[in-house]
Amino acid sequence: MKGRGLFITVEGGEGVGKSTNLAFIEDTLRARGIDLLVSREPGGTPLAESIRELLLAPREELVDVTAELLLMFAARSQHLNTVILPALSRGQWVLCDRFTDATYAYQCGGRGVSTSLVRQLEDLVQGALRPDCTVLLDAPVSTGMARAQARGDLDRFEQEDLEFFERVRSAYLTMARESSGRYRVIDASASLEQVQIALAQVCDDLVACYPVRQ
Numbered sequence: 496m497k498g499r500g501l502f503i504t505v506e507g508g509e510g511v512g513k514s515t516n517l518a519f520i521e522d523t524l525r526a527r528g529i530d531l532l533v534s535r536e537p538g539g540t541p542l543a544e545s546i547r548e549l550l551l552a553p554r555e556e557l558v559d560v561t562a563e564l565l566l567m568f569a570a571r572s573q574h575l576n577t578v579i580l581p582a583l584s585r586g587q588w589v590l591c592d593r594f595t596d597a598t599y600a601y602q603c604g605g606r607g608v609s610t611s612l613v614r615q616l617e618d619l620v621q622g623a624l625r626p627d628c629t630v631l632l633d634a635p636v637s638t639g640m641a642r643a644q645a646r647g648d649l650d651r652f653e654q655e656d657l658e659f660f661e662r663v664r665s666a667y668l669t670m671a672r673e674s675s676g677r678y679r680v681i682d683a684s685a686s687l688e689q690v691q692i693a694l695a696q697v698c699d700d701l702v703a704c705y706p707v708r709q
């Protein structure tokens with residue numbers, strides 16, 4: 496009988512190399528024999544992906560912050576209950592591109608939503624579930640923005656200003672300090688090679704600490 500799988504999340508601001516490095520973490524864990532499910536937020540199920548499209552589309556209408564917050568948690572509830580929790584209980588590890596820390600960073604840090612409100616929604620939607628490990632790819636905002644802009648069309652979040660992303664970054668760094676046992680902070684302004692050496696070490700540590708139970 497397999498035990499519960501590990502829940503790993505990857506976080507960071509725009510253009511920090513999250514997609515590139517998520518694929519690297521996935522390959523590294525699979526190469527070490529881990530049965531892995533990879534997903535993302537907002538998204539990860541057909542309904543949650545539809546909510547993602549609503550959230551990311553640039554629009555003329557000003558989006559109310561509470562509406563944005565509730566849509567994030569609506570997508571999360573669907574994703575968690577139909578994809579993440581079943582996988583974890585099958586013994587699979589789950590690697591998720593963003594999770595609730597993104598809500599603390601973007602909606603609380605970026606938009607000024609109260610953390611106590613997010614904590615209530617987190618408890619409501621997730622019960623006791625929290626990630627076992629969170630990899631934070633951290634880089635100066637200017638570095639990430641330059642990489643994101645070079646990529647082309649900007650979504651509704653990417654269109655925010657530098658101050659917004661400074662607040663997002665600082666919210667992430669505060670969480671990393673306050674939950675240092677769960678966080679692994681990687682300097683994403685280093686070369687891709689150096690970033691991936693650090694990530695390979697994180698993967699090795701996770702595999703060593705949580706041996707796969709057969």
Ligand SMILES: Nc1ncnc2c1ncn2[C@@H]1O[C@H](COP(=O)(O)OP(=O)(O)O)[C@@H](O)[C@H]1O
Pocket residue numbers: 508509510511512513514515516642643683684685686687688690
């Ligand atoms: N450490 C790095 N150094 C230099 N360029 C990088 C690094 N990490 C990612 N990149 C490049 O930056 C761009 C954005 O990376 P991407 O993985 O799409 O970022 P994100 O998913 O965080 O927006 C890509 O062109 C990628 O090759």
Ligand SMILES: Cc1cn([C@H]2C[C@H](O)[C@@H](COP(=O)(O)OP(=O)(O)O)O2)c(=O)[nH]c1=O
Pocket residue numbers: 508509510513514536537551567592593594595596597598599601602652653
């Ligand atoms: C999960 C989540 C994402 N977001 C935002 C952050 C991103 O700008 C956007 C989509 O996430 P993502 O696909 O990670 O975008 P990118 O690759 O451009 O960084 O959603 C929130 O504002 N709150 C949340 O809870």
